Each structure stands twice: as structure tokens, then as C-alpha cells.
Amino acid sequence: MSNSRRLFLKGACAAAVGASGFTIATAKGTAGSDVEPVCNYALVHDETKCIGCDACSIACREVNQVPEGVSRLEIEREGPFGEYPNQHFRFTRKSCQHCDDTPCVKVCPTGAAYKDPKTGIVSVDEWKCVGCQYCIAACPYQIRFINPVTKAADKCDFCKETRLKEGQLPACVTACPTKALTFGDITDPQSQVVQVLKSAPSYRTKTDLGTRPKLFRIASQSGEIKL
Amino acid sequence: MSPFHFDSLTWPWPIAIYLFLAGISAGAICFAVLLKHFKLGRDAYKSGFVQAACLIAPLAVFAGLGILVIDLTKPFDFWKILVFYNPTSVMSVGVAVLMVYQVALFAWLACVFKEPALSWCNGRWPVVEKLFSAIAKHEASITGFLVILALSLGAYTGFLLSALTTYPMLNNPVLPLLFLVSGLSSGAAGTLLGGVLLKGNPDGKEVHFIHNIEIPMILVEIVLIFTFFTGLILTGGQSQVAAFAAIGEGFWGWIFWAGIVVVGLSMPLAFNLFMKASSKRKFSYVAITASCSLIGVLLLRNFILYTGQMTVA
Numbered sequence: 001m002s003n004s005r006r007l008f009l010k011g012a013c014a015a016a017v018g019a020s021g022f023t024i025a026t027a028k029g030t031a032g033s034d035v036e037p038v039c040n041y042a043l044v045h046d047e048t049k050c051i052g053c054d055a056c057s058i059a060c061r062e063v064n065q066v067p068e069g070v071s072r073l074e075i076e077r078e079g080p081f082g083e084y085p086n087q088h089f090r091f092t093r094k095s096c097q098h099c100d101d102t103p104c105v106k107v108c109p110t111g112a113a114y115k116d117p118k119t120g121i122v123s124v125d126e127w128k129c130v131g132c133q134y135c136i137a138a139c140p141y142q143i144r145f146i147n148p149v150t151k152a153a154d155k156c157d158f159c160k161e162t163r164l165k166e167g168q169l170p171a172c173v174t175a176c177p178t179k180a181l182t183f184g185d186i187t188d189p190q191s192q193v194v195q196v197l198k199s200a201p202s203y204r205t206k207t208d209l210g211t212r213p214k215l216f217r218i219a220s221q222s223g224e225i226k227l
Numbered sequence: 228m229s230p231f232h233f234d235s236l237t238w239p240w241p242i243a244i245y246l247f248l249a250g251i252s253a254g255a256i257c258f259a260v261l262l263k264h265f266k267l268g269r270d271a272y273k274s275g276f277v278q279a280a281c282l283i284a285p286l287a288v289f290a291g292l293g294i295l296v297i298d299l300t301k302p303f304d305f306w307k308i309l310v311f312y313n314p315t316s317v318m319s320v321g322v323a324v325l326m327v328y329q330v331a332l333f334a335w336l337a338c339v340f341k342e343p344a345l346s347w348c349n350g351r352w353p354v355v356e357k358l359f360s361a362i363a364k365h366e367a368s369i370t371g372f373l374v375i376l377a378l379s380l381g382a383y384t385g386f387l388l389s390a391l392t393t394y395p396m397l398n399n400p401v402l403p404l405l406f407l408v409s410g411l412s413s414g415a416a417g418t419l420l421g422g423v424l425l426k427g428n429p430d431g432k433e434v435h436f437i438h439n440i441e442i443p444m445i446l447v448e449i450v451l452i453f454t455f456f457t458g459l460i461l462t463g464g465q466s467q468v469a470a471f472a473a474i475g476e477g478f479w480g481w482i483f484w485a486g487i488v489v490v491g492l493s494m495p496l497a498f499n500l501f502m503k504a505s506s507k508r509k510f511s512y513v514a515i516t517a518s519c520s521l522i523g524v525l526l527l528r529n530f531i532l533y534t535g536q537m538t539v540a
């Protein structure tokens with residue numbers, strides 16, 4: 001009797017120590033230890049220039065062969081605001097934010113969701129993905145989906161496998177008729193993204209979750225102010 | 228927005244069943260260990276309740292894993308979860324725990340059923356005999372190990388969801404505790420129900436023992452549910468929105484108040500207190516109480532999973 005009780009206590013202590021050790025270890029693991037990045041890609045969406053024409057999302061679908069029914073990029077519209085003839089819409093971009101601290105990568109059991117240490121681009125290894133959808137639930141921006149063709153998790157990868165490979169800018173950036181999108185390396189002070197970010201105040205969404213998104217937005221003048 | 232289909236829903240009910248089965252397995256084996264060590268000793272294998280728990284624990288864990296695999300979009304690639312590990316992923320750690328848990332579980336079952344197994348073998352396979360005695364020598368450490376693993380498995384069912392920052396209701400430190408305790412109580416209920424179905428004595432010392440633990444356990448569960456929702460409401464913001472959306476009006480509100488609070492918690496508590504007072508327990512009392520608990524826990528898993536995903540941070 002007393003033997004089993006002691007065993008029980010021992011077990012409980014070991015479990016507690018193990019659990020706290022694990023928590024500390026994982027917390028440490030995510031705190032640093034990243035390889036020094038060669039560059040860190042970011043994207044700016046200037047909502048003051050965006051006219052909601054969907055050229056970007058159409059180009060993305062074509063270049064990355066995104067099947068019907070799912071999309072890597074959507075332009076969400078709000079409005080109209082104001083009275084005719086001075087009506088405005090507000091357009092916001094819904095796509096992967098390429099978080100610097102990535103919830104989707106942390107939860108993936110197989111490591112299929114990963115952040116490229118050299119470019120900071122977050123992508124999915126189609127082969128390693130088992131389709132558990134943990135990453136889809138973990139992404140606070142809710143932009144991940146299961147690709148109906150590959151059955152793997154999918155999302156915007158800054159055209160890593162298509163345009164970037166050929167040394168070109170992402171499809172959506174090139175397609176935009178009003179130059180509302182700027183793509184580049186934020187660690188390079190001379191880059192165009194850095195210039196754009198310095199020229200106007202920008203914001204990012206859900207920063208309180210600690211994800212440090214790399215999709216910057218320049219706020220549209222139209223639209224309502226919400227508390 | 229229908230209760231079962233909405234945009235932010237990623238994981239539907241099969242995941243709730245998986246979490247339920249993992250919890251019941253962990254709970255049942257904990258009670259089997261307790262019964263063996265504190266009440267029955269070497270004769271444990273003769274008890275219908277221990278037999279029930281020892282059947283439920285492996286079957287539930289297999290069924291749960293089966294559901295998890297079928298629910299993958301690439302079920303045939305499930306082996307990649309076993310080959311590749313990501314230490315920061317709760318799911319990855321959980322799968323590892325599940326694997327070791329099954330080994331410990333079968334080792335412990337071998338210790339408990341050593342006598343009947345050996346007499347059945349009747350000296351026909353000396354290898355089996357050797358194996359059984361080798362395992363039985365380490366019974367104490369196996370038991371300790373198994374209990375730790377079972378408790379980790381029970382808590383894992385909650386950690387899996389509480390790791391999601393996307394959903395403020397799930398991203399909650401009380402959730403793993405709540406799921407652990409409700410998993411243990413579903414294990415107790417499963418053991419009782421299975422036990423009386425396997426012709427265990429409904430007024431036996433096993434039932435008395437489990438019921439004595441069940442009453443405080445239900446009370447702890449009530450306190451944890453209360454803490455869970457008060458915490459959310461006091462946090463404000465989206466957490467508060469999520470809490471009110473869950474326990475307010477509508478389909479899931481009904482499930483919570485009628486299904487979880489009344490059927491799952493209050494009725495078993497009342498029955499337990501009544502049985503403690505009345506002198507004799509009958510088959511029907513024990514079976515009904517246990518069924519209520521099981522329904523309550525199953526509803527709780529679904530309720531938390533669905534309502535948790537309704538509100539995004």
C-alpha cells in the first residue's frame with residue numbers, strides 16, 4: 001500500500017518536473033537560435049492606392065496554379081462609405097502575413113510547415129504534410145487551406161516556387177496596375193519596401209498575438225473608424 | 228451561422244471523439260491501477276470492473292488513433308507523423324506520448340493478467356512464460372510510468388486545443404486541467420458501466436471506492452468549468468465575446484446548460500449522493516449514473532471544440 005502511494009507521489013513529481021521542463025525547453029527553442037537570415041522578405045499593401053480590381057488575385061491563381069474553390073489571396077471589400085458621388089470602398093488584403101514568429105510552423109507535427117531561414121518565407125513541404133489541419137487552426141489570420149489537388153496545406157509563399165525562382169517579383173506585385181504592392185527585403189535599408197515603409201505610416205494586424213507579421217498595410221483614408 | 232458549419236471551423240466532431248476516447252482510455256487505466264493497488268491486489272483480474280477498464284483502455288486508444296488517421300486529408304501518409312517529430316508541436320509530443328503509453332499499457336496488462344494468462348498457456352510456450360515473468364518483475368516501475376503517461380495523455384487532450392492562439396476561448400490555461408479531470412471522470416464512468424455489464428457486483432467494494440472519488444471529482448469539474456468561463460469573461464475583448472456566444476442562447480447554450488450542467492454534472496452528483504445515503508446500490512443506479520457522466524463528457528468535448536472555434540482573436 002504505502003509502496004504504491006510513494007510510487008504515485010514520485011510519478012506526480014516526475015510528471016510535473018517533466019512538463020515544466022518541456023515548457024521551458026520549447027519556450028527557449030522558439031526564442032532564438034534561428035540561422036542568421038540572408039534577407040527577410042516583406043510586403044506592403046498600400047490601401048490608399050488599391051482599387052479592388054482583383055488583378056493580383058487572378059495573377060496569383062494563374063501563376064501558382066491555385067485550384068478553383070480555394071485562394072492564396074483575396075481582396076476583401078468594405079463599404080461603400082459616404083454619400084454618392086463621394087462614395088468609397090475600403091480594400092484589405094487577406095493572405096499569409098509571413099509571420100516572423102510563426103504559429104503555423106510551431107504546431108506542425110511533421111515540420112512540413114516551415115520558415116525558410118534564409119529568406120524568412122513561410123512555406124509548406126507538400127510531401128511531408130499529412131493534412132492534420134493543425135496549422136490551419138493555428139493561423140490567427142485564417143488564410144491557410146487544404147489544396148484539393150495535393151491534399152496538403154497551402155497558402156501564399158511569396159511565389160517562392162514560381163516567380164521568385166526565376167528571379168522575378170511575385171505575380172501579384174507585378175500584376176497590380178496601381179503599384180499598391182511593394183515587395184522586398186526589409187533588412188536592406190536601400191530596398192524599395194523600406195523606402196515605402198519610411199514614407200508613410202503603416203500598420204499590421206493582430207500584432208498583440210506576438211506573430212510579428214511581415215505584411216504591412218498603409219491605411220486607406222476611406223472606411224470607418226471603429227472603437 | 229449554423230451550430231455545425233461556420234467559416235472559422237477547422238476541426239469538426241471527429242476530433243472531439245478522438246479527444247474523448249484518449250481521455251476515457253487514460254481515465255479507465257488510472258482507475259484500474261487504483262483498484263488493483265488499494266482494493267484488490269493480486270486478485271484484481273477477477274473483478275469485472277478491472278476487466279472492463281483493461282478492455283476500455285486499449286480499445287479506446289486504438290479507436291481514437293484510427294479516427295485521427297482517417298481524419299487526415301492524407302491518411303496513407305500518417306506514418307510521417309511517427310517518423311518526423313517537431314518538439315514545439317503539441318500534436319507531435321502527444322503522438323509520442325500515445326506511443327509510449329501503449330507500450331506501458333500492455334506491459335501493465337501483462338502484469339495484471341499474468342496468472343490467468345499463464346494458466347491458459349499451461350506450460351505450452353516457455354517463451355511466453357519467461358516474457359511474462361520478466362515483465363512482472365518490473366511491475367512497480369511499469370505502474371508508476373503508466374500513471375504518469377496516462378495523466379500526460381489526459382492533459383494532452385486539452386493542451387492540443389489550448390496551444391491555438393487563434394481562438395481566445397481555447398487558448399486558455401484551465402483547459403488542459405478541465406480536460407484531464409473530465410477525462411478521468413469519463414474513465415471512472417466507463418469502468419463502472421463496463422463493470423456492471425460484465426457482471427460485476429453493483430454494490431461491490433470497487434463501486435464504493437470509485438464513487439467516493441467520483442463525488443469530489445465532479446465538484447472539481449464544476450469549479451474548473453466555472454473558473455474557465457469567469458476567466459474568459461473577466462479577460463474581456465474577444466474572450467468575453469467567445470464565452471457569451473458559447474453559454475448564451477442558441478443550440479450550444481442548450482447543450483451546455485441542459486446537456487453538460489444538468490445531465491453530465493448535476494445528475495451524477497445527485498445520484499452519487501443518493502447512493503451514498505441509501506444502503507444498497509443496484510445495477511440500474513450505477514448504469515444510469517455512469518451513462519449520464521459519459522454523455523456529459525462527450526458533449527463537453529464537442530461543445531468546447533465547436534464553440535471554441537466560433538470566435539477568432
Ligand code: SF4
Binds near residue numbers: 211
Ligand atoms: S499568416 Fe498564418 S500561415 Fe502565414 S505565417 Fe502567419 S500563421 Fe503562418
Ligand code: SF4
Binds near residue numbers: 132
Ligand atoms: S496540415 Fe500539414 S502543414 Fe499543416 S500542421 Fe498538419 S502536417 Fe503540418
Ligand code: SF4
Binds near residue numbers: 073155
Ligand atoms: S506573393 Fe505570390 S503566392 Fe503570394 S499572393 Fe502574391 S502572387 Fe499569390
